[in-house]
Amino acid sequence: MANLVMTEDETMLADAARGFLDKSAPVKAFRDLRDAGKTHDAKMWKEMADMGWAGVLVPESAGGSDMGHAAAGVLAHEMGKTLVVSPFLSTAVIAATALRNVSDARAEKALAAIATGDVTYALAVDETSKFNPEATSMVATREGNGFRLSGKKTFVVDGALADRLLVLAKTDDGLTLFDIPADRAGITRNAQNMIDARDSARIDFDNVEATGEDVLGQVDSAMSVLKPAIEAGQAALAAEMAGLSAGAFGMTVAYLKERKQFGTVIGNFQALQHRAAHLWCEIEVTASAIVNAGRLLDEDPDNAIMAVSLAKARATSTAQLAVQEGVQMHGGIGMTDAYDIGFYMKRARVGAEWLGDYGYHANQVAKHRGF
Amino acid sequence: MANLVMTEDETMLADAARGFLDKSAPVKAFRDLRDAGKTHDAKMWKEMADMGWAGVLVPESAGGSDMGHAAAGVLAHEMGKTLVVSPFLSTAVIAATALRNVSDARAEKALAAIATGDVTYALAVDETSKFNPEATSMVATREGNGFRLSGKKTFVVDGALADRLLVLAKTDDGLTLFDIPADRAGITRNAQNMIDARDSARIDFDNVEATGEDVLGQVDSAMSVLKPAIEAGQAALAAEMAGLSAGAFGMTVAYLKERKQFGTVIGNFQALQHRAAHLWCEIEVTASAIVNAGRLLDEDPDNAIMAVSLAKARATSTAQLAVQEGVQMHGGIGMTDAYDIGFYMKRARVGAEWLGDYGYHANQVAKHRGF
Amino acid sequence: MQSNQELEGFRVELRDWLEANCPAEMRGGEASESSICWGGKNFEFASDAQRDWMERAASKGYTVPTWPVEYGGAGLNRAQEKIFKEEMDRIGARSPLDSFGIWMLGPALLHFGSHEQKLHYLPPIARGEIRWCQGYSEPGAGSDLASVQTKGEDKGDHWLVNGQKIWTSYADKADWIFALIRTDREAPKHKGISFLLINMEDAGVETRPIKLISGASVFCETFFTDVKVPKHQIVGTENRGWDVAKYLLTHEREMISGGGQGLSGGRALGAVLNESLGEGQEMETTLRADAMRCEVDALATGLTLERYKDQAEAGTGAGDASAMLKYMGTELNKQRHELLMAAGGSDALEWDGPLGNRPADWLRTKANSIEGGTSEVMLSIVSRRVLGLGA
């Protein structure tokens, strides 16, 4: 069993990330971005790339910092605390993991571009309102040496602005993953007005051309590339949601110590104390599942699936409790747009759905536990 | 929609019952019975019969008080409060309802015997660990003008001491309900040592003879008789469990006002106050479902099934919360056999299982609500 | 008491009337806050059908069916009211008119108002002509309502009102406001408050919406600067406004609780969820289990609201126990909307996306357990006043 304590390197990474984010990306930065109607901060992403975050999973040979999944989780956790908007999960985690599971020169080049922050990616998998890659119905029809892609994707996170798309489609004997530029002819992207004010898109593919070169990995066997990418994304998203929970909780406890009602600070009311304590316990327990998932992805990635689902399930239920208690304990002011706690609630809802909801992951855990 | 307030008659009935039970059947009486290894108090049952309780659902023409299902619920509720042991549910509710759904002289005679307290009944339906009458596998084979019954029943509540058994068995084209004396040749009864210290038995039927006379209602259509009987039993059991919840809750609130820790009564701790208040709310909400089920059984019995399942589901979840909070709030002393709260927990568990558990009834409600 | 025959006569008559007068567009569909007919001078009807339905209902007193006829109601007794509800539910008819005037001010006036006040204020509410809002909370007085500071100085024939209210729902759309004003600064905090009626068009009244996490601007801040309120615009006795407020809070609680099915139009949760999921998608185990539990609890809570109404009819009001309805109803409504969001999946994550108002409605429910007294305050009321716990 892996050691579940943060290493010294990880602690340093977390501290450094916190230092940077508190200055460059406090919740206020998210608010400003939202108020400006923007879903991406190119300058900040460039700074993150310069610090090695974009290349956190890119091999050093391709110019990355290659810190691994646990480290990616540490970064996602810190970003979650202050609701940082960035293409980190889509590009640096999901796309990078997919690409490094393909060993060819093209993938190597793409990884290098990820590490420098020069390219962003989005994963186009969902077709219905629920995550279910196995049920993909979008078709890639053989044409000459290449394919023609037709169909619709939805909830493509970071999909409106991404430079490239990873697209899952049905081929003759299975599923195939394509890596294509987002501006290729026949692609129509419609930005979605999301409750968490992040980038997401519905994307139509109308007879879009794809060459054999565009196939990531082997034709008809997308999963060998996609499965590790999805698991990496789920684990990092879980870490982000754990960070989000901690952020919402910190804000809530601070409010309990400050807000007065009935002649005393409300943190003196035992009923609230016990609920806050229970929430803290849930957050602590979830933290263990998060670090465990990161460790397994680094040390034994072929057998990490249950640990990853455990992390995502726990992160989801904990985040939902944290934001519900957070809004309720803030009272009226928590309902106002002027106060930040509502942002956490909205992001938690999106995080709950993305890459599989609580029930999806709890069922995965049950399946791996034999029931 | 029925009026959900208790009528004046019902309030008087409840008060009279409480008066009698506080004197004759406080929890202490249950404790004494248990300590003596007994599961039936014949003298008390006779007294109940004299007050018209045994005949609560027996028509006046057969000597009953014919007060109806809501009134039966009132009595069960009061008995639940002090954990009264009696054959009330099996005999006065379930068997009486089955019998009054058969209009023949034999049934009339049996009803008269129920009303006087001269005969007790048990319902032998369960064959596996879960309630599921439709899945009955016990067989009644035609032989001449009669039948031969072979098979096993379990969790036959009141089955070790009952005079007669209502037995559900498979016949050629359906299920048939038999009403036979418990001492008929071929019947072997094994009393179960139940956690709630009530009468229950596993019963083996080895080629037991039954005549056409023994059939209750029509051959192959047990449900026309059994369905109303089971629903009546479920509703009255729900009422008993609501009474049990109220009894456990009253004991717990009294303890909160009396037990001192950290220099004050523990009822001053707000965390416990809010939990107690929540529990009270649950009890109040369940009370509405109970009275509604009783009203519908009286006023529109053919369409009462959803109301009955709603009552049993709510009564089950509420009772479980009431006893769990009850034991926890009593602390160590609540774990001792010398203190009564544990009796409530054990009876609640049996009540939860009998005649369909929470999931069974919640599924029934969902089915009737179209999902 | 009426005979069953008379009641059945009423039912038949009502059914025919509804058939002839309730427009098809006002039947069925899932109700949401945005489809409510609020009435008042500033209200924009969503459709002619909505206006017709309100006016036709008002002409029969059916916008406020239990109010006396002389004040614009239909004078229905409890038995008739049940039939009214059953027949409305049967065709899925939407409520023809809702407002804080109906839910809150009306009951307060019926109980504390003079005959003149009732005649003056109630019929315009019943006809949807005047819309009211509520001025209770202040920035410093949230759960601790009795500590309001907005003051009314006695100037002989009027009070001079100065101060600020918050969470004044729909104040920007309302014509009048009923407010708790401190008219005696020396008295203990519960004893110096009066319940005043103030015209929003009066000089010195200003209001502006508060943007909420749901994006909607239902709530406002309202400012009073030297507003003159004539002495006859008081409900109940001077400095006894807390009695009115307490009585009214009970009504607010029952209203907000909605019996756990407030905005659902009585539809089964599971059925709505099944629709949301889309074709061929099965309800996942944990979602289905939660939906079953929520449905069981909502049905029983709805029955409890009916039982309390039956009790009120029988003369035994719910009193402090109404805090229970508020608590259970709002917590259930939050649960229900969490489930609706989960069932909607990614379709529910988009403002005005394929599921319309669903995310905004979901976020709006989070205020249910705060407004009109938080869940925590409700539990404290139950524990102290019903259970007798605490010092």
Next chain:
Amino acid sequence: MQSNQELEGFRVELRDWLEANCPAEMRGGEASESSICWGGKNFEFASDAQRDWMERAASKGYTVPTWPVEYGGAGLNRAQEKIFKEEMDRIGARSPLDSFGIWMLGPALLHFGSHEQKLHYLPPIARGEIRWCQGYSEPGAGSDLASVQTKGEDKGDHWLVNGQKIWTSYADKADWIFALIRTDREAPKHKGISFLLINMEDAGVETRPIKLISGASVFCETFFTDVKVPKHQIVGTENRGWDVAKYLLTHEREMISGGGQGLSGGRALGAVLNESLGEGQEMETTLRADAMRCEVDALATGLTLERYKDQAEAGTGAGDASAMLKYMGTELNKQRHELLMAAGGSDALEWDGPLGNRPADWLRTKANSIEGGTSEVMLSIVSRRVLGLGA
């Protein structure tokens, strides 16, 4: 630090040893309180296999694998301990010996005891020769442990102890008791308590079982009447017993929490439930949903126990946060047993019925969230000491 190669060497050696020495009867099966090997003078082994397994393990120090070798342990470090757990789990080996001596007194002595005390008391614990019980609670001092009243009067070379303890688990089977005794009645309540070791065979010690709702008699009342306790039988400093007790409570909490899987032998809840249901019976929706949730929570809580052990190895103890493990672990264990009862249906309602101890085990779990500090006390510890809430 050891190299991976050394660790793998240890694993291979251990695996071989376990293969050769752990009897087949001591592998697999669902563990329950009644199958524990407790040791001590009064213990009756359930089988030869149980005795053999204890003795063989003790001979290698594997009954207390992390204790120093000189005190009867195997001196394993954290990395080796993990391998030990993995290899034990791999063959489903039962714990060869459990006791309050191992869980509680041992850690206290290792931390506060003198070298002589360690040499004297620890090896008999490790060999299963001496069984200890705990004397903390008193009838008036339940959650409020520091208010103990059992007194020890200073008589020069000994204390004269008089008073009563309650919830002394297995006191009727134990050889010795460690107890909190008030040795200074004038001092503030936390400052006048000493941590004394008392031989149960001494004159004046009497004990009798308390019958529980589960029928079992695990807990006792223990009475002290003029019991002479020599001065050297104290752990730590006179009147500073509260420090020892607090340290020890932390260990007790971790022990009782069992990482949410205490008695399950690490088996998946759902698998156990499936077995319970019997042939052809499907798990009903709400039960399956609850089981899935419980499994998710138990796995994560188990990982948290491991994480805290890793932290302790790294030098940062859990401290007050261990209250979290106690709370989460015991609440989960109660849930788990509720689900086992539900899955067992009517078979689970019979004492010693088709499912054996299941109902007694279920009822026994209800004490988990009371003994060693109630869940409420744990939440208060977290809220006050970890979150800094409250006056």
